[in-house]
Amino acid sequence: MNPSLPIACTEHDHNLCVHQALQAADALCSRQGVRLTALRRRVLELIWQSHKPLGAYDILAVLSQEDGRRAAPPTVYRALDFLLGNHLIHRLASLNAFIGCTHPAHAHQSHFLICRVCHTAIEVDSPAISATIHAAAEAVDFRIEGEMVEVVGLCAQCQAATK
Amino acid sequence: MNPSLPIACTEHDHNLCVHQALQAADALCSRQGVRLTALRRRVLELIWQSHKPLGAYDILAVLSQEDGRRAAPPTVYRALDFLLGNHLIHRLASLNAFIGCTHPAHAHQSHFLICRVCHTAIEVDSPAISATIHAAAEAVDFRIEGEMVEVVGLCAQCQAATK
DNA sequence: AAGGATGAGTTATATAATAACGTCCCTCAC
DNA sequence: GTGAGGGACGTTATTATATAACTCATCCTT
Secondary structure, three states: OOOOOOHHHOOOOHHHHHHHHHHHHHHHHHHHOOOOOHHHHHHHHHHHHHOOOEOHHHHHHHHHHHHOOOOOHHHHHHHHHHHHHOOOEEEEOOOOEEEEOOOOOOOOOEEEEEEOOOOOEEEOOOHHHHHHHHHHHHHOOOEEEEEEEEEEEEOHHHHHHOO | OOOOOOHHHOOOOHHHHHHHHHHHHHHHHHHHOOOOOHHHHHHHHHHHHHOOOEOHHHHHHHHHHHHOOOOOHHHHHHHHHHHHHOOOEEEEOOOOEEEEOOOOOOOOOEEEEEEOOOOOEEEOOOHHHHHHHHHHHHHOOOEEEEEEEEEEEEOHHHHHHOO
16 A cells, blocks of 8 residues: 555445544534534445445435435435535536545645546645745735635546556 | 726726627637537627626526517536636536636636625735645645635725725 | 434426428429 | 448437425423
8 A cells, every 4th residue: 555645445344434434523513613414424424434435315315215205305405505615525516526635623624636537536635836826816816705615637647557 | 996906996997898798708619619609609698798706597587688588507517517628617516606807818827816795806916825736735736626715705895894 | 302404205296308290392303 | 433431410118316395193391
């Protein structure tokens, strides 16, 4: 296992990975004084389990199957809104999909490399990207509130596979 | 008029602005050997006239009104696909909207500053942003095919207005 | 126990995009 | 000229994504 690669690109114990994310969410929510209810926790778990961006209606389908004829869109969207608001997940606008945030503890921007083939989304934490974006914004006196960077291309595995 | 500000932020002769965009599109299409049909040209004109991101169904509404009971979604989406494919417009994923490309002659990335209040979208041409994105991608061996940067915030005018 | 706030169920609808098929019309080889 | 092929557009239907509006339940506080 190459430690220089992001987690999304490596073999790992995925159950552990999900477990840790949920524990971190528990801790973060209790610290913030907000409620990570069973439904919200379950939605977050589903998102983490996939490790690839998951659509709202994918989540809806799982919940409906589990509970036998339940779950309408607002149920899922409300949970997603909560998770987004507490920085536990990111929304990928180019895919209309959601993915777990890999470092929810500190507020940060949404920068992703998205593989066109396998749909893996690699969250990158690059202060340099933010710095250049801020410089460009400053040049036209634009006050940044949120950065969205979604880069589409081929991940290392899929490059190798198509050779 | 401050020449350092992008066109979207300044007073200007908007009719001239639209006219020039359409002429550039004519030239570009004839050079490429593709057909800028009346419909495609009209859609491009509507997008340029707004100078702010315009939704597909906004375009559809105008076309339907003009032609008296015509225009279904595919009509508009096909025109948009053509314009996107020939780099005459950009799609803003975070708004589900489209905006004229300010420099269609050379292929380039899609980098925008989008005002949360007035919805003006400023296209920025910053090689520095691309450079940092490429550096981040290289670090994980990701091959970039397209960059999408959409930064939400407050433009200069709206900052001043809310003071 | 009353009352308020938050979370979630339910129904309906809005908004965005595409599938599938048909028709018209242009052009070009013959 | 003519008809074969292809591109552009019309048309109908459907899928996909997201929200509005209202109700009920639960839980916490007092």
